[in-house]
Every structure is written in C-alpha cells, then in structure tokens.
Amino acid sequence: MEEEIDVQKTIFVFTGPDGSGRKTIADMTGATLELTKVLSYTTRARRAGEQDGQDYHFIAADSFLESERRGEFVESVHIDGQLYGIKHADILRLWEEHGFVYVILNPDGARILKQAFGRSVVRLFVYADRPSVLKRQRDRGDSDELVSARMAYYDEAMSALPECEYAYENVDLAHTVFAISNTIEPYMNRQLLQLD
Numbered sequence: 001m002e003e004e005i006d007v008q009k010t011i012f013v014f015t016g017p018d019g020s021g022r023k024t025i026a027d028m029t030g031a032t033l034e035l036t037k038v039l040s041y042t043t044r045a046r047r048a049g050e051q052d053g054q055d056y057h058f059i060a061a062d063s064f065l066e067s068e069r070r071g072e073f074v075e076s077v078h079i080d081g082q083l084y085g086i087k088h089a090d091i092l093r094l095w096e097e098h099g100f101v102y103v104i105l106n107p108d109g110a111r112i113l114k115q116a117f118g119r120s121v122v123r124l125f126v127y128a129d130r131p132s133v134l135k136r137q138r139d140r141g142d143s144d145e146l147v148s149a150r151m152a153y154y155d156e157a158m159s160a161l162p163e164c165e166y167a168y169e170n171v172d173l174a175h176t177v178f179a180i181s182n183t184i185e186p187y188m189n190r191q192l193l194q195l196d
C-alpha cells in the first residue's frame with residue numbers, strides 16, 4: 001500500500017539496462033543539481049575504483065540478512081548470487097535532510113519503490129541499444145563473464161520502459177544529462193514556489 005508521504009519529497013530513480021550509462025548520468029545530474037544519493041547495501045565484492053560509502057555500503061551477507069529479517073529494507077533483490085537493497089530509514093532520513101534524492105536501481109527495484117512511495121517516486125529510464133551497451137561494458141574493461149551475465153537481463157530490463165515516468169536514449173552523454181536535468185528542475189522549482 002502507498003505510504004502517506006509529503007509529495008514535495010521526491011526520489012528520482014535512475015533505472016534501465018546495465019551498461020546503458022545510468023550511474024554516470026545519475027551522478028553527473030546529481031552533482032549538477034546538488035541532489036543527494038541514497039546508497040544501496042550490497043554483499044558483492046568491491047570492484048576496482050569503487051569506494052564504500054560512495055558507490056555502495058558494502059556489507060557481509062550475515063549483516064544483510066539480519067537487516068532483512070528486521071524488515072529494514074524497503075526493497076531487496078538477489079542478482080547473480082549477491083544481495084542488494086535500499087533501507088527505508090535511509091530514504092526517510094535523507095528526504096528529511098534534503099527533500100530531493102536519487103538512487104540507481106534495476107527495474108524491479110524501481111517498481112517496488114514506486115509501489116511503496118507512489119507519487120514521490122519519479123523513474124527515469126536510461127537506455128541504449130544492445131551493441132552500445134555491450135561495447136560500453138567491454139570498453140570499461142569488464143570481464144566477458146560479467147558482461148554476459150548482465151546482457152542476459154537486457155530484454156527484461158528494456159520491457160520496463162513503458163511503465164517509467166520518463167525515458168531517455170543515452171547516445172550522447174552531455175545531451176542526456178542536459179535532458180534529464182531539464183526534467184528534474186521543474187520538480188525542484190515547484191517546491192520553491194510553494195515555499196514562497
């Protein structure tokens with residue numbers, strides 16, 4: 001059931017197929033508009049260049065399961081043997097502190113957040129065609145194993161496009177960030193107008 005949430009508090013959910021550029025775009029847009037990121041918790045190992053508390057909260061499986069048992073996650077998923085989730089309390093705290101926040105989730109997680117928080121959730125679906133997604137992951141140096149595991153979810157992820165509030169084909173990075181910033185800004189300005 002949808003929670004009673006102040007509609008001026010918004011969570012922008014960057015979703016879409018892996019490798020489409022969601023994270024890059026989310027973080028660039030977040031930096032441009034001074035949005036705070038709600039970090040996921042995960043049991044997977046940190047990859048080169050990733051930092052705890054910046055990319056994810058990297059935690060042990062027993063700690064994740066204990067939090068799950070206590071009902072702390074608003075949504076959690078198993079992907080390729082690893083656990084990922086977002087804590088309810090983190091969203092509420094960051095909403096209280098900042099009003100506008102963002103998160104990067106797969107489409108299943110995005111759907112669950114929408115069911116939980118209704119109008120306070122705005123899903124921004126970022127996609128690219130299959131060859132581009134494949135190339136971006138290979139260019140980044142991801143292993144063949146990781147790339148094939150992710151590509152197995154491509155069609156399923158793409159099928160979530162119509163249910164999202166907005167969708168962007170990410171061909172040119174700067175252009176996509178500009179378009180998404182233009183979508184988000186009116187939400188923030190609406191709040192400023194109401195505060196006047």
Ligand SMILES: Nc1ncnc2c1ncn2[C@@H]1O[C@H](COP(=O)(O)OP(=O)(O)OP(=O)(O)O)[C@@H](O)[C@H]1O
Nearest residue numbers: 017018019020021022023024136140170171172173
């Ligand atoms: N428009 C673009 N053109 C070319 N490369 C891009 C573009 N957008 C993003 N990239 C690059 O593609 C790679 C994947 O981007 P990113 O990590 O943001 O994707 P993602 O959708 O979050 O996927 P993942 O969950 O696999 O990290 C990165 O190396 C990023 O710099």
Ligand SMILES: Nc1nc2c(ncn2[C@@H]2O[C@H](COP(=O)(O)O)[C@@H](O)[C@H]2O)c(=O)[nH]1
Nearest residue numbers: 018040041077084085086104105106108109
């Ligand atoms: N439903 C959720 N999906 C999440 C969460 N945190 C990350 N993700 C998505 O998982 C895959 C794999 O991520 P990777 O960093 O291991 O490559 C990707 O689609 C992420 O967006 C979460 O808390 N919930």
